[in-house]
Amino acid sequence: MDDKHFETNAIRTQTERSQFMEHSTPLYLTSSFVFEDAEDMRASFSEEKQRNIYSRFTNPNTSEFVEKMCKMEGAEAGYAFATGMSAVFSTFAALLNAGDHIVSASSIFGSTHGLFTKFLPKWNIETSYFNVNDVDAIEGLIQPNTKILYAESPTNPAVDILDLERLGQIAKKHNILFVIDNCFATPYLQNPIKFGADLVIHSATKLIDGQGRVLGGVTVGQADLIREIYLFSRNTGPALSPFNAWVLSKSLETLAVRVDKHCENALKVAEYLESHPKISLVKYPFLKSHPQYDIAKKQMKLGGNVVAFEVRGGIEAGRAFLNNIKLCSLSANLGDTRTIVTHPASTTHAKLTEEDRLEVGITDGLVRISVGLENVKDVISDLSQALE
Numbered sequence: 001m002d003d004k005h006f007e008t009n010a011i012r013t014q015t016e017r018s019q020f021m022e023h024s025t026p027l028y029l030t031s032s033f034v035f036e037d038a039e040d041m042r043a044s045f046s047e048e049k050q051r052n053i054y055s056r057f058t059n060p061n062t063s064e065f066v067e068k069m070c071k072m073e074g075a076e077a078g079y080a081f082a083t084g085m086s087a088v089f090s091t092f093a094a095l096l097n098a099g100d101h102i103v104s105a106s107s108i109f110g111s112t113h114g115l116f117t118k119f120l121p122k123w124n125i126e127t128s129y130f131n132v133n134d135v136d137a138i139e140g141l142i143q144p145n146t147k148i149l150y151a152e153s154p155t156n157p158a159v160d161i162l163d164l165e166r167l168g169q170i171a172k173k174h175n176i177l178f179v180i181d182n183c184f185a186t187p188y189l190q191n192p193i194k195f196g197a198d199l200v201i202h203s204a205t206k207l208i209d210g211q212g213r214v215l216g217g218v219t220v221g222q223a224d225l226i227r228e229i230y231l232f233s234r235n236t237g238p239a240l241s242p243f244n245a246w247v248l249s250k251s252l253e254t255l256a257v258r259v260d261k262h263c264e265n266a267l268k269v270a271e272y273l274e275s276h277p278k279i280s281l282v283k284y285p286f287l288k289s290h291p292q293y294d295i296a297k298k299q300m301k302l303g304g305n306v307v308a309f310e311v312r313g314g315i316e317a318g319r320a321f322l323n324n325i326k327l328c329s330l331s332a333n334l335g336d337t338r339t340i341v342t343h344p345a346s347t348t349h350a351k352l353t354e355e356d357r358l359e360v361g362i363t364d365g366l367v368r369i370s371v372g373l374e375n376v377k378d379v380i381s382d383l384s385q386a387l388e
């Protein structure tokens with residue numbers, strides 16, 4: 001099965017058929033599983049037998065979802081979580097000890113930043129940050145107690161690109177783990193393990209679900225690391241629900257066709273915005289004007305579905321633009337069939353000082369658009385009337 005193509009694995013990786021000979025995977029809504037006898041139970045708990053015991057540990061629906069994600073990312077093993085953030089938190093909590101240190105890009109998802117600044121320091125785990133445009137600074141930040149190099153690419157919300165191969169080489173040279181949040185790219189567009197990542201994290205809530213229905217997360221990568229994450233999670237309980245796993249596994253069947261179309265639409269939106277006089281800047285990985293266009297081309301199949309752009313006139317112009325939007329949604333999610341626009345400076349990143357916002361590429365007029373699957377002409381005409 002592993003030698004099959006991406007789309008085939010996404011569709012044909014499936015739980016074993018039951019006596020009902022179902023075609024599509026059924027839902028295993030069960031919190032626990034039964035044993036033949038005392039010996040079966042003992043052998044299962046001691047892990048002499050590989051089988052489902054309790055759905056906090058494993059469940060056929062979550063296992064199917066994880067198996068697909070592993071094939072898509074070229075990973076040895078994985079574990080699925082209730083949300084992207086529980087995947088991020090559990091990965092760090094499982095692998096780090098008090099006194100360890102993280103080196104991270106400063107442009108990372110807001111809640112991950114919150115985890116690094118507010119919560120991990122409670123366990124004496126500190127983080128040093130590098131600017132995405134200054135990868136040369138990374139080696140100077142690595143300390144004897146540094147355990148993880150962490151980044152996202154493309155970044156949220158400024159759509160910056162980091163050279164994954166370069167980061168992988170730095171991590172290897174210093175014998176530290178390289179962990180990537182691959183949420184914006186999806187495994188269809190980018191496989192960080194090929195560039196040296198040890199672990200890849202996803203918020204499955206975004207393009208993996210793709211229809212704005214369920215929350216989910218997953219970490220995949222090296223089997224020995226996943227084993228630590230599994231043991232931590234089995235005891236602490238951030239498991240993905242079987243229902244959400246079933247939804248997400250079904251969604252993966254169409255990931256390739258959906259993401260192809262998302263990217264086609266996003267490129268058209270980016271090109272339209274780049275030609276508009278009221279727009280001062282457009283950032284989309286597959287636009288030639290993107291500062292890291294060559295790197296994006298090297299490591300991504302297509303540019304993704306998120307476009308960041310700046311409306312002339314600062315924070316007020318950004319807010320006015322959002323107020324005039326009619327078809328697209330003002331919502332906190334991304335990676336939905338429905339196009340979503342957000343204004344980070346007045347919403348998700350309003351608590352940051354202007355200086356801190358600028359450090360992570362969030363200018364006052366920056367708008368993030370997650371381009372959906374509507375007819376792109378209707379999306380562009382909505383953006384156009386809002387800009388007038």
Ligand SMILES: Cc1ncc(COP(=O)(O)O)c(C=O)c1O
Binds near residue numbers: 085111183
């Ligand atoms: C890059 C990135 N990582 C992680 C998350 C967190 O995912 P979740 O909302 O599923 O917890 C998000 C959510 O927006 C995200 O954009």
